[in-house]
Amino acid sequence: MKENAILEMKGIYKIFPGVRALQDVDFTLCKGEIHALMGENGAGKSTLIKVLTGVYEKDGGDIFLEGLGKAAVIRSPQDAQKLGISTVYQEITLCPNLSVAENMYIGRGDGAVQNWKKMNADADKILQNLDIPARGAQQLSSCSIAIQQMVAIARAVDMDCKVLILDEPTSSLDEKEVEKLFGLMRDLKKRGVGIIFVTHFLDQVYEVCDKITVLRDGKLVGEYEIKDLPRVQLVSKMLGKELDDMSDIKSDALAYKGKDADTNVFEAVGLQSNADIKPFNFHIKKGEVNGFTGLLGSGRSECVRAIFGADRVIAGNVKKDGKEVKIKKPIDAMKLGIAYLPEDRKLDGIVGDLSVRENIILAAQVLRGAFKPFSKAETYKIADEYIKMLEIKTASADTPIKSLSGGNQQKCILARWLLTHPDYLILDEPTRGIDVGTKIEIQKLVLKLASEGMSVTFISSETDEMLRTCSRLIVMRDRKVVGELSNEELCQSSIMNTIAGGGTTDEK
Amino acid sequence: MKNKEKKSGIGGLMRGLVRKQIFIPIAALVILTIFNYIMDPTFFKITLSPNSLGYNVLSGSIITILDNGSELAILAIGMTLVTAASGGQDISVGATIAIAGSVILRILCGGQTSPDTLQAPVIVAFLVACVAGMLAGAFNGALVAYFRIQPMIATLILFTAGRSIGAWINNNTLPVVKDPSFAVYGGFIPGIAVPTPFLITVACIIIITLVLKFTTLGLYTQSVGINEESSRLNGLNPAFIKFLTFVILGLCVAVAALIKVSRISSINYSVIAKDIEMDAILAVALGGNKLSGGKFNMAASIIGAYVIQFLTTTLYALKVDANALPAYKAVVVIALVVLSAPSVTEKISALGKKMKPKAKEVA
Amino acid sequence: MKEKFKNMSDTNLLLTITIVIFFLMYIGAILFLGEGFLKPQAFFNILNSQAALIITSCGLSLVMITGGIDISVGGVVALVSMSCAVLLDYKGGNIAEAILLAIGIGLAFGIVQGFLVAYLDIQPFIVTLAGMFFARGLTTIVHTNPFNVEHAGFIALKDTRIYIPGMGSFNKKGVYIPAYINIGVVVAIVVVIVLFCVLRWSKAGRHFYAVGGNRQSALMLGINVKRTVFASHVMCGLLAGIAGFVYFMYVGSGSPAHASGMEMNAIASSIIGGTLLTGGVGNIIGTLFGVLSLSTIQNIVQSAGLDQAWWTNITIAAMLCLFLVIQSIVMARKKSAE
Known part of the structure; x- marks a missing residue:
């Protein structure tokens, strides 16, 4: 020795x-x-x-x-x-x-x-x-x-x-x-x-x-x-390769330029769930990427869970595309074109023993209804398409998802939600515990989707990742929203200040 | 845990295992067949001969197995779904057969002990029994799905009380149906040589095949059984799906009860369908399905049910006393389960590998 | 108060519920069904008749605490009493040999089942289901017809009464009838005390809880999980063997129909006593009270005039249902309180 x-x-x-x-x-x-x-x-x-x-x-x-x-x-x-x-x-x-x-x-x-x-x-x-x-x-x-x-x-x-x-x-x-x-x-x-x-x-x-x-x-x-x-x-x-310049993936060329870019896709007033969060207001525009930030346990995941109906909603009014709606459980949100990629991939995301194929079609199948199953051939076609599109590394579409690496599992879950063709996608820590290469791929994908008109809410523990993807950040502390940052305010120090409570924020 | 991870390493191996799942009951079937053939070369003889009512029916050991295995096969269908979705088993099926059977007799006899004519059409009695079976299933299902009680324990309630409730429905009398038209369901339809219970089973198998093909029941139950929370976030209602599987099993119970009471045109509360819950669970296990829920193979379960019945018949043929039967069954079951245990198969395949060492690289 | 409720360990919480309900029930019985329940002998009779069930349930609780299940116990009890009966009356064996035989049968079942469950990783439900079938079938093979044992030494042992001073009562004629318990009760009490101490104060005992709480974690914490699971089954088998002999001393006969449904009563007792089938939570004292509650309710049903056979089963089932729902609600509330 x-x-x-x-x-x-x-x-x-x-x-x-x-x-x-x-x-x-x-x-x-x-x-x-x-x-x-x-x-x-x-x-x-x-x-x-x-x-x-x-x-x-x-x-x-x-x-x-x-x-x-x-x-x-x-x-x-x-x-x-x-x-x-x-x-x-x-x-x-x-x-x-x-x-x-x-x-x-x-x-x-x-x-x-x-x-x-x-x-x-x-x-x-x-x-x-x-x-x-x-x-x-x-x-x-x-x-x-x-x-x-x-x-x-x-x-x-x-x-x-x-x-x-x-x-x-x-x-x-x-x-x-x-x-x-x-x-x-x-x-x-x-x-x-x-x-x-x-x-x-x-x-x-x-x-x-x-x-x-x-x-x-x-x-x-x-x-x-x-x-x-x-x-x-x-x-x-x-x-094992030279890095792309990570900081450069966000560019104005990618921003959504449709006429309806100013309309609110989703709006919530005084939304509150039983997961111990203060009522909060929230809105997202078409083609916008925004995010919830704050320390772990500040309630950022609980906010998006409340939007999706994953926790029991106890108060608040919600509008989708300007219309008053009620979201009580996930299926309600899904029917309105909202998709949610949960924070804990293993516990809330994958269905371990099922194949990649079944995992991908699951949400879309639920939306179609119990009496209209996809045919087997259809499911293979869909699965192969998304495996190719997202470059999911799997031996075949029939491989159980649990035997894939974390990043590839995450891509399957992403595929699952993209297949439902949502117009509002919520991603809660989509890049946690996955490798740098896949992280960048996912970030790029988010920006591309937004440029095509999808609204995305992005949550990540890594602030620089949020800065790279989001154009507006909602800052949380102690289970309530304490501020909102956009444009030139978007930088590491102002986020830190807002989280710490020293910044110029509209604290309630 | 360690073993599981090892296995899931690669897709090909899993596919091999899935293939193996149906392999287990079929292998058992083959072994039993060969064994029976050696013991008694006439085992496979099927004859067409007149029965007591004077028309020709099929008979022979194989027919007996197909006939007597009917209730078990029907229950295996429901039990497989319950196992997949809830990760537990319903041990009350035998007792709820007593309830549903008692209901059928109560309606057919209209409260009398032994009326000369049917007091109500059989179909009415059967439909009411279906409702009773589904209610029992709903009770179990509600405890499991909404009160989150482990299935085996929740169903322990009806397991304990079911036969007593059955007795209570008929005020502890043993009604006898004299009308021969009722015996058809457990015997033969005049003019048809195949036993009716087998026909009913085939009908049930066709129905469940269609249901699995044209609805998403299979995907939903498996998904809920594997990861409940994830299923919920995908818009499913896991509690309802679990509840539903118990209700479906309740329906299977009612069908099995019809066959059971029709066979003897009467009922014995403490003996009817005794130990059938154990056989039904064994059928699911023999089919290679995980008793902890998740993925299932319906065909394997049904074959498993017939394997159990085959085994029973074989043992009877060997002049084993009916009461001692469980001991032999247990030995066979343990042998099968040990041979198919992952830790054992792994060792066997490791032995095989040592003989022929090679390492395959997969990207 | 709320804080205390929240901080109480799951085991203690469920135990408290069980004990409170038992006493409420017993007091209710005294109030509504009269004097019979006030006599200590009424209580001792419960003990006398349920000693075997207490021992069996204790063993089962142990397995359930580690997250397993053993449904072979009833079969083992029947097999033991039949084998001992045959040994004493037909094979000329003596009582010591019978006791050894009982323990041997129990251990054999425990060791084989434990090996299959712990080291070959086969589901305990399936293994012990086969064990139950095997024991029941073997009982018939050992001897088919029920018979009463006439071995003199055994009958003396069976009829031995241990009198409890000061607990007796006067009958209608004013004659003092001393209160007594059987030897089986002493055995049961010893088992309960020993097991309670082992689970509470020995490190090995705590391993049972750890394994039941989270198997993977227990492994990572340096506990030999397989050995612990194996040990739980061996203990359960051993206790089923002992219970078999105690049962044999109570009924004094061998019969294939003996102890039918005992595994279910044992499971019910454990659950009423606050053992969670998911493992990691449970208490031997709770199990004791589980058995007592179960048999008290049976007595109440009978005293209340509902003496048709079906009422007993239906009330047991109703009570099991009640307890399960209470447990389910309490645990859910506790979780949401966190």
Whole structure:
């Protein structure tokens, strides 16, 4: 092993039926370093992590750990824990029915007897130290997702691990919580813990990491010091090609120029749902791209859900194309030509076991009605058309959608809604968790659709993405609309100001 | 979870599995057939001979299986839909057959124990039984869909009470229908050599095939079974679809009840359709359908039902005591389920791969 | 109050509901159906007759907490009582051998079913359904006709009464009749206490809850999920074996028709006791009260003069329905309160 190294993975192979997920991948982690593991979706990051944590068994290669002398045998998450490797996953891997303290201590430690008092006290102490607003005795399911994620991190931190793996832990945290997490990471680094950090957020990588290892298509691209690898190069290494100029995709030539460009396609006054948001006013014009922005949990998703009738609407008047309408459930909105791509692709979007074809036609079929099914031939024709149009990478139209990569799944869902020929399309985080290449494709598509007269509402956690696509932004804070920005006001700093509440806004 | 991910890696493999789904019940059928042929070469003999009423009917082991498997096959249709949409099973079908059967007799006998003539046309009795079956289904469906109770548990209620309700409907008497025209549904139509229950089953299969072809029931139930929230956001009403599948199963129950009571022209509340819920669930499982819901294969389920009946008949032919039958059935079922378990098939295919190592690259 | 309701763990919330309803029901029975229910012996009789069901339900609750189900328990109970009866009366076995046989049968079922469920990943419903068929069929194969056991030592054991001082009552003639429980009740109480402690205070016990709460997470938290699921089935099988012997001590005979529908009563008891079939939530004390509630309602129905056979089943079903709906509403409200 190299000097100072705490973990060395050498020549790792992992083969799934028909796919080489990892090929001859090396990875080295040193003491007290934060090491970013980067790559597009399907590059093999998650597989590498899962091999290291014993969720998958590797098909070749060796893993060495400091002070172990021989190659480590990791066959299960328990083995990994015992060897001092702890992991925080993107999705919460805790048990909702247990208490916070139990979630922190279960599955580790010796002895057969559970000492509740001591456990709760220990847990409370750690939670307090890390400034996490939860109590040990509380049932986990009564905490918010962000706090649950912090609890998972607290568990990992408390395990006296040598290697800490953070697999996209920040996607459900807001900025403050991310800051807190970074503080924690730096603290652990000082204590000599090696941290592997997987994330899609480039800013975060450059903020905390020391080194970057890039994977592409299951192969190692290289290991770099952070200072030697500027952002643009990192992205091109991940994509394996030079980057288009991302900032240039929005241009006036693409704007919708129809005569009816000034009419409101959708209008809402005092709209409110049972998802705990304040009543809000909203409108969108034909061919316009606007967006809701704000911190996570500010209520931006809930607003569009209220528009689509996904949550129960409790107040407000809604007009579609100038006519008063009632939208109580999704089908009402769909019939009015509104489409909604939900925030959580896995939970609310895809129907996992069904084929790509069935997933694509689903919404259009529901609109046609239960007694007018598409014929099989029609569905193949439609599916093939959209697979080609959106460049969906799938073995065939009959492949179950769950076996596609995140980006391609998202394109299928997009295809599903485009097939309903909506005149108002709502996209809630269409680019979350998908690779840079697909992100740009989707952004371009949005602008193209708008230029053809479709109205689009776009939500994204990445402000620069919003700035690139939207011509008007509705800013939210604490579950209410606090401002609206357009034209020259559209810049990073004014958004931040409005969110923070310092800007010149028409706050109610 | 791990296994699942591995499998879904590639489309070709999944297609192979789908092919395999119908393969399981058919393979079981073939094995049973060969076994029976060895045990008794006359097993497949079908004869045309006069029955007690004097007209020619088909008889033979195969005919017996097709005849007696009718109720099971009809129930398997409804059970498959319920399983797909709700991810659970209805264990009350046997008990609700007792209810629907009791209703039929109550109407035909008009409250008397053994009247000499029918007190109402059979069709009326059947339609009322359909309503009763659908009401029972609606009760189960409402608990599952609107109160979100696990199907097995929700249907436990009628499973417990159903036979008692059946007894209560006829005030715990055992009405007997004397009119021979009622026996047609569980026996033979004069002049037709094929048992009526089989004809009824064929009619049911044709109806469900048409329904699946000309409506989107299949897509909707699968979609709801796989991802309820996503289905809702696509404009479906998942609760209603689940509810609907239970009502459809209730209809199947009524048809099965008609055949069952017609066979003996009477009813025994505690014995009628006993354990049929278990057989119906096994039929769905044998058909290779996931009992946790989602994708289904209707043909495989129906074949599964006949496999179960085939097995029962085979065991009877081997002179197994009727009460000991379940033990043998259990062994066969476990053998089948173990052989088709993903973890086992994977190991077998891994063994096969070791013999012939090759790695295929797919873009 | 509302805060407290919100912060209560699901397990404790459902447990509280169960216990409150049980006491309300019992008090109602005393008020409306008179003195009979006031006598401690009325309560002890419930225990005596339901000891086997209590033990079975405890085992089942364990499996249900891990998110599984075992419907073979009734069949195992029938098989055990028949096998023990045959052993004692026809094969010249003694009581110790009978007890070993009971435990052996239970363990065998538990181990095989546990292996199939945990390590071969087959749906528990199917496996234990086959187990139930197998046990029921085997019972007939062991011996076809019902018969009463005449083994002297066994009859002595069966009739052993443990008197509870101070709980007796006077009959109409003024003669003091001491209150008693059977040996089976002692066994049941021990089982309840041991299991309660294991689930509450042992780390292994908490693993059952974790696995039931979220299997994938439990794996990631370093719990051996397969072993835990396996253990739950083995325990359930073992308890079904013990319950079989307790049942045998209560009825004193072997019959293929014994314990028919017991699996459903056990499931019903667990649910009334606050175990969620989805797993992760449940409590042994709740299960105990589930059994007691179920059998109290049966007694009430009978005392109220509805003695036709069908009323018992219909009331059990109605009660199950009531509890399921209450659970469903409470859990939904709790969720929306969050």
